[in-house]
Amino acid sequence: MKDVLEKASFLIPALLLIFTFVIYPTIATILLSFNINLIPGVNLVEGSTSLENYVKVLTSEEFINPTGLRTSSFPMGAIVHNVIWILIHLPATTILGLLLAVFLQNIKGSSIIRSMIFLGMVIPMVVGALMIAFSFNKDMGIVPSIFKCLGILSLYKTWTSYPDTALLSLIIGSIWLWTGFSVTLYSAGLASIPKELIEAAKIDGAPFRVILFKIIIPLLRPVTVTVVAMTILWVLKIFDIVYVATRGGPGGASMVMALLMWDYFARMNAYTLSATIATLLTIIVLPVVILWIRYATRGE
Numbered sequence: 001m002k003d004v005l006e007k008a009s010f011l012i013p014a015l016l017l018i019f020t021f022v023i024y025p026t027i028a029t030i031l032l033s034f035n036i037n038l039i040p041g042v043n044l045v046e047g048s049t050s051l052e053n054y055v056k057v058l059t060s061e062e063f064i065n066p067t068g069l070r071t072s073s074f075p076m077g078a079i080v081h082n083v084i085w086i087l088i089h090l091p092a093t094t095i096l097g098l099l100l101a102v103f104l105q106n107i108k109g110s111s112i113i114r115s116m117i118f119l120g121m122v123i124p125m126v127v128g129a130l131m132i133a134f135s136f137n138k139d140m141g142i143v144p145s146i147f148k149c150l151g152i153l154s155l156y157k158t159w160t161s162y163p164d165t166a167l168l169s170l171i172i173g174s175i176w177l178w179t180g181f182s183v184t185l186y187s188a189g190l191a192s193i194p195k196e197l198i199e200a201a202k203i204d205g206a207p208f209r210v211i212l213f214k215i216i217i218p219l220l221r222p223v224t225v226t227v228v229a230m231t232i233l234w235v236l237k238i239f240d241i242v243y244v245a246t247r248g249g250p251g252g253a254s255m256v257m258a259l260l261m262w263d264y265f266a267r268m269n270a271y272t273l274s275a276t277i278a279t280l281l282t283i284i285v286l287p288v289v290i291l292w293i294r295y296a297t298r299g300e
Contacts, residue, residue, distance in 0.1 A: 026282070032275035040118065053276040062252060062260055074163040078260040085171050085235050085256070092175045094227055097182025104183075106192055114187065115162035118180035125177070129244035131171030136160055143169075160246050161252035170254055172239055177241070178234065182227045189223035190216070222296075229292035236285055257281055 028038040033053050057063050061077065068076035075081070101119065104110040120128060135141045136159035147155035159169035193216065201211050217224075239258035242248055248255035248263070257277060265274035 029275045029278050031284075032272055033279045035272055039234065053272050054280075057273055057276045057280070062255060062263075065252075074167060075251060075255060078255045078257045081167055081254065082236055082238075083257050084167065085174070085238070086232060088168075088171050089174055089178070089235055090231050093182050093231055094224065096175070096179050097186050097227065098217070098220070099223075100179070100183050101186035101190055102212065104187070106285065114180075114183060117183050120177035121180040121184075125240040126244050128173070128177045129241040131161055131172060132241065133245045135173065136165075136169040143172075154182045160254075161250060163209050163250055166250060166254040170245060173245075174235070174238065174241060174283050181230070185223050186220060186229055193219050225292065225295050231289055232288050233285060236281065236288075 024038075031038055034050075035053065045203050061067075061075075063079055064077035065075050065080070068074060069080065076084075104113055107113070123131075136143050138156065138158040139146045141158075143159065144156045147153075155165070157165070159165040197215055197219075198211060201215060206214075237258050238256060239262065242254055242256050243262070246254045248259045258281070261274050261277035261281070264270040264277060
């Protein structure tokens with residue numbers, strides 16, 4: 001019994017930290033979204049403890065814009081922008097990460113190239129956002145200049161200043177920032193694959209396509225699950241890139257859920273609506289986390 005108490009005493013500091021910085025804030029935020037305040041110093045406007053905050057958020061044009069969806073024009077709403085971001089960013093970084101890791105596996109100086117690719121993950125996101133803004137600037141950016149040389153003058157403009165290209169410019173920039181993560185994970189996964197399998201396939205005359213789809217990709221399935229889960233989580237909580245590069249503009253065309261949550265909290269002082277967005281984000285993120293943990297603990 002004494003040994004059990006001694007071991008339990010080691011858990012008390014960790015449990016206190018978890019309760020203070022994870023459990024209590026989470027519960028307080030969820031209750032705040034229902035106009036029940038547990039946070040000292042926050043004064044709420046009188047209101048019911050019903051679902052009115054969720055109705056306000058879910059029916060607001062900042063969250064979902066029916067006109068934008070109907071006309072396929074921006075802004076479409078923060079949650080729709082997050083979904084678009086995932087649909088473009090996820091396959092791009094996953095496929096790029098895998099192909100780059102495979103091609104750099106047996107190339108001289110590959111460590112230097114990997115370091116350059118991973119640079120996007122090392123630099124602060126604020127710096128990355130500024131680089132994105134400069135890269136898509138009409139006067140000094142490389143992207144508009146490329147399209148000017150190609151004769152596509154409709155894209156020779158400052159992308160972050162126009163509703164139809166603002167979100168796309170951030171997504172393209174985020175692909176550069178995040179690809180280093182998937183390259184690193186896939187490179188580590190490739191190192192664990194027995195070289196004899198690939199060499200035997202080459203001796204049998206298997207083309208690269210067969211080796212990639214029949215050997216490499218199936219054996220890297222656990223890595224792919226991790227890359228997909230972490231990428232979805234990263235995109236759903238993305239904030240700093242959007243805040244620094246566009247502030248969610250122009251006209252809300254690049255607004256995302258995390259920035260909308262910050263807007264409600266810091267700009268509008270609508271704490272309950274901010275808590276509502278935070279709760280909705282948690283509800284969206286939680287299934288991804290649970291599925292990833294279940295897969296990881298199965299050891300597949």
